[in-house]
Amino acid sequence: MEAKSERALSDRQERVLKAIVEDYIRHAAPVASEALVREHGLGVSSATVRNEMAELETLGFITQPHTSAGRIPSEKGYRYFVQRLMEEQRIPRSEQLTIRHQFHQVALAREQWLQLAAAVLSRSVRAAAIVSSPQTVECRVKHFEALLMQDGLGLLVLVLQDGTVKQQLMQVPDGTAQEDLSQGANRLNSLFGSKSRREIATLDVEVGPTEDLLQRAVLSLMAQIDQREAINVYHDGIVELLDQPEFARTERARAIVEVLERPQTLRELFPVIPTTDGIQILIGSENRWDWMKECSFVLARYGAAGDLTGVVGVIGPLRLSYSVAVPAVRYVSKIMTELLGENGVG
Amino acid sequence: MEAKSERALSDRQERVLKAIVEDYIRHAAPVASEALVREHGLGVSSATVRNEMAELETLGFITQPHTSAGRIPSEKGYRYFVQRLMEEQRIPRSEQLTIRHQFHQVALAREQWLQLAAAVLSRSVRAAAIVSSPQTVECRVKHFEALLMQDGLGLLVLVLQDGTVKQQLMQVPDGTAQEDLSQGANRLNSLFGSKSRREIATLDVEVGPTEDLLQRAVLSLMAQIDQREAINVYHDGIVELLDQPEFARTERARAIVEVLERPQTLRELFPVIPTTDGIQILIGSENRWDWMKECSFVLARYGAAGDLTGVVGVIGPLRLSYSVAVPAVRYVSKIMTELLGENGVG
DNA sequence: ATTAGCACTCGGCGGGCGAGAGTGCTAACG
DNA sequence: CGTTAGCACTCTCGCCCGCCGAGTGCTAAT
Numbered sequence: 020m021e022a023k024s025e026r027a028l029s030d031r032q033e034r035v036l037k038a039i040v041e042d043y044i045r046h047a048a049p050v051a052s053e054a055l056v057r058e059h060g061l062g063v064s065s066a067t068v069r070n071e072m073a074e075l076e077t078l079g080f081i082t083q084p085h086t087s088a089g090r091i092p093s094e095k096g097y098r099y100f101v102q103r104l105m106e107e108q109r110i111p112r113s114e115q116l117t118i119r120h121q122f123h124q125v126a127l128a129r130e131q132w133l134q135l136a137a138a139v140l141s142r143s144v145r146a147a148a149i150v151s152s153p154q155t156v157e158c159r160v161k162h163f164e165a166l167l168m169q170d171g172l173g174l175l176v177l178v179l180q181d182g183t184v185k186q187q188l189m190q191v192p193d194g195t196a197q198e199d200l201s202q203g204a205n206r207l208n209s210l211f212g213s214k215s216r217r218e219i220a221t222l223d224v225e226v227g228p229t230e231d232l233l234q235r236a237v238l239s240l241m242a243q244i245d246q247r248e249a250i251n252v253y254h255d256g257i258v259e260l261l262d263q264p265e266f267a268r269t270e271r272a273r274a275i276v277e278v279l280e281r282p283q284t285l286r287e288l289f290p291v292i293p294t295t296d297g298i299q300i301l302i303g304s305e306n307r308w309d310w311m312k313e314c315s316f317v318l319a320r321y322g323a324a325g326d327l328t329g330v331v332g333v334i335g336p337l338r339l340s341y342s343v344a345v346p347a348v349r350y351v352s353k354i355m356t357e358l359l360g361e362n363g364v365g
Numbered sequence: 366m367e368a369k370s371e372r373a374l375s376d377r378q379e380r381v382l383k384a385i386v387e388d389y390i391r392h393a394a395p396v397a398s399e400a401l402v403r404e405h406g407l408g409v410s411s412a413t414v415r416n417e418m419a420e421l422e423t424l425g426f427i428t429q430p431h432t433s434a435g436r437i438p439s440e441k442g443y444r445y446f447v448q449r450l451m452e453e454q455r456i457p458r459s460e461q462l463t464i465r466h467q468f469h470q471v472a473l474a475r476e477q478w479l480q481l482a483a484a485v486l487s488r489s490v491r492a493a494a495i496v497s498s499p500q501t502v503e504c505r506v507k508h509f510e511a512l513l514m515q516d517g518l519g520l521l522v523l524v525l526q527d528g529t530v531k532q533q534l535m536q537v538p539d540g541t542a543q544e545d546l547s548q549g550a551n552r553l554n555s556l557f558g559s560k561s562r563r564e565i566a567t568l569d570v571e572v573g574p575t576e577d578l579l580q581r582a583v584l585s586l587m588a589q590i591d592q593r594e595a596i597n598v599y600h601d602g603i604v605e606l607l608d609q610p611e612f613a614r615t616e617r618a619r620a621i622v623e624v625l626e627r628p629q630t631l632r633e634l635f636p637v638i639p640t641t642d643g644i645q646i647l648i649g650s651e652n653r654w655d656w657m658k659e660c661s662f663v664l665a666r667y668g669a670a671g672d673l674t675g676v677v678g679v680i681g682p683l684r685l686s687y688s689v690a691v692p693a694v695r696y697v698s699k700i701m702t703e704l705l706g707e708n709g710v711g
Numbered sequence: 712a713t714t715a716g717c718a719c720t721c722g723g724c725g726g727g728c729g730a731g732a733g734t735g736c737t738a739a740c741g
Numbered sequence: 742c743g744t745t746a747g748c749a750c751t752c753t754c755g756c757c758c759g760c761c762g763a764g765t766g767c768t769a770a771t
Contacts, residue, residue, distance in 0.1 A: 051764055066714050069765070071649065087720050087764045130476055130597065257603055258622045260614040269607040269615055274605045397733055410745050414736070433733045433751050 026081055028099075030079075034061060035071045035103040036080055037203050040092045040272045044338050046265045049089030061208050074198045093302040094337065097315070101300055101341050108342045108348055124352050132358060133253050136351050137200055138332055141256020144317075144344045145278060146335030152251040153322050153329040153359060155214045158244050162208055165200035165233055173200060175236045185244060190335075194230070195229065203229040207237075216241040234277060250289070252282035256333075265313075275334065284310070289330045292318050313337060317344040321352040322359050331355060375425075380407060381417045382426055383450040386438045390684050393610045395435030397648075440649040440683065445659070447687050454688045456696055460489070468700050478704060479599050481699050482677055487602020488661075490690045492681030493625060497635055498597040499668050499675040499705060503561045504590050508554055511546035511579055513537070519546060519580045526559060531590060535582045541575065549575040553583075563585040596635070597626035602679075611659075611682045620656050621680065630656070635676045638664050644691050649683050659683060662700055663690040667698040667703050677701060 028036065038059040042050045052065040052072060061068060063079065072090055075081050080096035083089070120140055125131040133150045140148035146148055159180040162355075166174045173191040178184050191200070211219055220238055224230050257276055266272040278284050292299050301316040317339065318332030331352050333344050374382065384405040388396045398411040398418060407414060418436055421427050429435070438446065447695040464485055471477035479496045486494035505526040512520045524530050537546070553576055557565055562636035566584055570576050603622055613620040626631050634654075638645050647662040663685065664678030677698050679690050 032741095040483065049764090053764080064714050066766095067712085070713090072768080083765085085721060086766095088722080089764070094767095102454055135596070215614060251480070254627055258619060261619050267615055269613055269618060272618075273604060273607050276607060280601055280604055398735080407765080410735095412735095412745050412747095413743085416744085419735080429734085431752060432735095435733070574730090 028075075028080075029202075031061075031063075032071055032075060033069060033104060034059075036075055036096060037100065038071075039075075039081060039090055040096060040104070043091050044340055045221050047338060049084055049091050050189045051089040054089070067295075068293075092337075094305070095338060097302050101302070101345075103346075105342050107346045110143075110346055115350065116309055116348070117355060122358060126358055130308065132355070133251070134255070136355060137253045137255035140347055140351055141259055141329070142332050143347050144333045144335070144340060145256075145259045146333045146339055146344070147254060147256040147260050147264070147275070148254045148331075148333045149279065149285060150286070150331045151329045152253075153327045154250050157217075158241060159213050159215050160211045160219070160241070161213070162235065163204060163211070163233075163237060165204045165236075167197040167200055170194070173236075173242060175233075177237060177240055179244075185240060187236070189232075191232065192228075199229050200233070203227070203233050206230060211237065213294070216245055226235045227243045236339075250282070250286055250329075252285050252360075260335065263336055263338070264340065271313075275314055278310060279334070285310070288316075292320055292330050294320060294324050294328065296320075296324075299332075299351055300341070300345070315341075317341065317348050319348050319352040321355040323356070327359060329347040329355075374421075374426075378417055378421060379450060380405075381414060382421055382438075382442060383417075383446065384505070385421075385427060385436055386446040386450070387540075388441060389437050390686055393684060395430055395437050397435040400435070402501070434672075438683075440651070443648050443687075444651075447648070447691075451688050451690045451691075456489075456692055461696065462649060463590070464696070465700060468704060470574050472704055472707070478701070479675075480601070482701055483601035484598045485548065485607055486677070486679055486693055486697055489601075489693050489701075490679045490681070490686060491608070492679045492685055492690070493602040493604045493606050494677075494679045495625065495631060496599045496677045497631070498599075498676045499673045500596050501673050503563075504587060505559050505560070505561050506557045506565070506583065506587070507578075509550060509557070509583060511535075511550045513543040513546055516540070519582075521579075521584055521586060523583060531586055533582070533586045533589075533652040535578075537578065538574075545575050546579070549573070551581050552576060553579055557583065560589055560656075594631055595627070598631050600625040606681065609682055609684070611684065616696070617659075621660055624656055627643075631682060634662075638666055640666060640670050640703070641676065642666075642670070644695055645678075646687065646691070661685045661687075663687065663694050665694050665698040673705060675701075 035055070038055050038061065039050045042058070042304065052068040055061060055068050056063065056065050070082065075096075076083070076090065080093055080099060081090040082093050084091065121135060121139065122132055123137060129152070133152055135150040140150075143303065150361060160177065161180045162178045164176045166176065168174050168188070171191060171193045173189045173195070174186060175189050176184065176186045183267045195306075203226075206226060207224065210224070214222075216238060219234070219241070222234075224234055257272075257279065260266050260272060260275065266275075297319070299316070300319045302312070302319070303315065304312045314334055315337050316332055316334055318330055320328050322328035323329055332348050333339070333346075372535070381401065384401050384407065386561045388401065388404070395621075397574065398414040401407060401414050402409065402411050418427065419444075422429070422436065425439055426445060427436040428439050430437060430625055467481060467485065468478055469479060475498070477499055481494045483494040506523065507526045508524045510522045512522065514520050517537060519535050519541070520532060521535050522530065522532045526533045529638060549572075553570070556568060556570070560568075562584060565580070565587070568580075570580055603618075603625065606612050606621065608617060612621075637652075643665070645662070645664045647657070647664070649661065650658045657680075661683050662678055662680055664676055666674050667677055668674035678694050679685070681690075
């Protein structure tokens with residue numbers, strides 16, 4: 020059996036599998052051999068198809084919900100389908116233009132087009148969509164200065180490695196001199212250089228009260244910066260999910276909606292998405308999360324690799340329309356990358 | 366019958382009605398007379414309660430789903446309950462503090478606390494929550510200037526009635542003089558004063574090319590300002606709805622989710638909410654929208670009345686827990702008003 | 712290797728039935 | 742006259758059962 024599953028499928032087996040997957044994605048009902056020859060013009064009899072189906076079942080590509088029902092694709096079947104059989108469905112030129120137009124209309128307000136991306140995707144794929152706000156790499160210190168403005172009041176100027184400059188007022192003990200601050204800053208600068216907030220927080224400085232003060236001020240400012248860039252996750256299209264028969268009882272929908280609305284879990288997912296170009300497809304139990312055993316993801320990164328990137332994609336049942344989802348996600352992520360480049364980092 | 370319904374309910378009738386509503390809100394099942402005396406200590410027999418129930422039914426405060434089932438509150442019953450019988454449930458001091466703390470943690474990023482408001486509300490009320498971003502009144506011109514920066518390039522400076530100043534570069538025909546611009550601006554200023562964008566757009570100026578140019582520039586800048594302030598609507602807690610038995614079949618959930626995800630409909634609702642302080646409770650068909658026949662809203666405005674305000678509230682089934690929802694919405698809107706005041710308009 | 716034919720399996724559906732819950736009514740009671 | 746015990750009546754819900762039909766797997770023929 021193991022040996023068999025290594026062998027590639029025959030041409031006809033592939034045609035049958037493809038027909039089953041497409042039919043099931045379309046109609047959400049187990050696919051019968053008769054229906055298959057009738058509607059997919061396979062040019063052979065239903066008996067032959069039945070034989071192939073039996074073979075495909077022992078190979079693990081399809082299953083029957085019960086004896087004497089049609090077949091439905093297994094996860095393995097879906098995977099084979101997306102890797103080898105699927106024909107991506109081109110997005111009509113006119114629709115491409117409408118989408119692009121919508122984006123440019125709200126190009127100035129980032130929050131708006133993140134939400135728009137989710138809306139557009141969920142509508143065209145008819146599944147839920149998620150979009151994370153673009154995230155820089157955690158900010159890192161290059162250098163900082165501490166200036167005395169007046170007695171008891173200092174100014175912290177922080178230069179980050181990417182060149183941005185941030186500043187913040189801070190209280191200092193009365194009587195602190197500019198020299199004290201400069202000396203403290205000098206000592207700390209060599210320690211803090213190119214470190215992230217968490218790394219600095221774990222440093223144990225213990226040189227003196229001024230250094231302590233400066234360290235806390237730097238950390239607080241960095242925290243604000245990291246915070247400002249906190250990942251937001253937008254979602255849309257729950258209503259599309261509710262239309263799917265697999266969610267006719269709400270218990271099924273609950274799990275997936277819970278994930279959409281509590282972004283924490285999604286945030287854990289995002290680092291997994293490769294930074295390289297390309298679409299990531301996760302089917303069912305293909306990963307360690309239990310709650311997505313019965314869901315599929317089609318995800319992509321957008322933005323400049325290694326710099327400012329986010330994740331965009333769709334979530335749906337296993338029976339997701341991959342051939343629509345893949346080009347849609349690719350197209351939307353492309354637009355978002357462009358937009359981010361145009362009026363992005365600065 | 367009409368006459369009867371005018372008469373106030375007897376003391377005991379009120380107690381019975383209150384018990385029915387509370388019980389039904391808690392258990393989502395028709396309430397029987399026995400259960401009522403058993404669990405609400407009414408001090409009379411079930412037979413007496415049955416008589417009162419019959420009376421309450423002819424008065425239209427409760428109904429039975431079918432003969433030989435318990436009673437459930439009608440819309441009228443809910444309305445009477447919230448107006449006269451409900452005891453608002455105080456939010457525990459500790460919870461108040463946690464909530465306030467959460468808000469102050471993200472006080473700087475408006476988008477974050479709008480989302481947070483929805484999250485907090487939906488969790489504590491166990492229903493869906495909506496929050497609209499604060500919206501200024503449509504911006505209105507006070508005065509504008511047009512300056513010539515260099516040949517072919519002008520600068521438009523626009524002062525709005527609320528005192529904010531906006532500026533934008535604009536192209537002007539080569540050879541245009543400062544004097545041309547000043548004269549045009551002079552003429553238009555008297556026309557545009559205290560007008561909104563739409564009003565200015567419908568003005569037919571027709572004095573000359575310079576005026577035409579200026580009008581278009583002003584409109585374009587105002588459009589950007591109005592646009593930037595476009596209402597966003599955040600929502601959360603769909604998952605709480607899915608937990609309610611009334612949404613066990615997704616068809617019921619669909620309608621309400623659709624509304625939450627397509628903010629257009631909600632935007633139409635918001636102007637209805639009174640600008641004055643106070644909570645607005647909408648129960649079922651109490652309004653012109655069909656899609657919310659079986660939903661209740663508990664809404665409030667936040668922000669400075671007449672200036673920068675938004676709407677916050679919860680949506681749930683008729684069986685919404687009003688006694689929790691009202692104080693929760695009030696408290697959250699209060700916090701948001703404070704936050705908006707602190708680091709708001711500027 | 713393909714296909715027609717056929718027996719077999721199993722889920723879904725509708726009908727009938729019994730149990731239980733809850734009411735409305737009536738008659739008795741203070 | 743308001744309250745209550747008792748009781749008959751109604752209606753839903755869950756259950757069982759048997760039928761129907763869809764779809765398969767197998768066998769034998771081509």
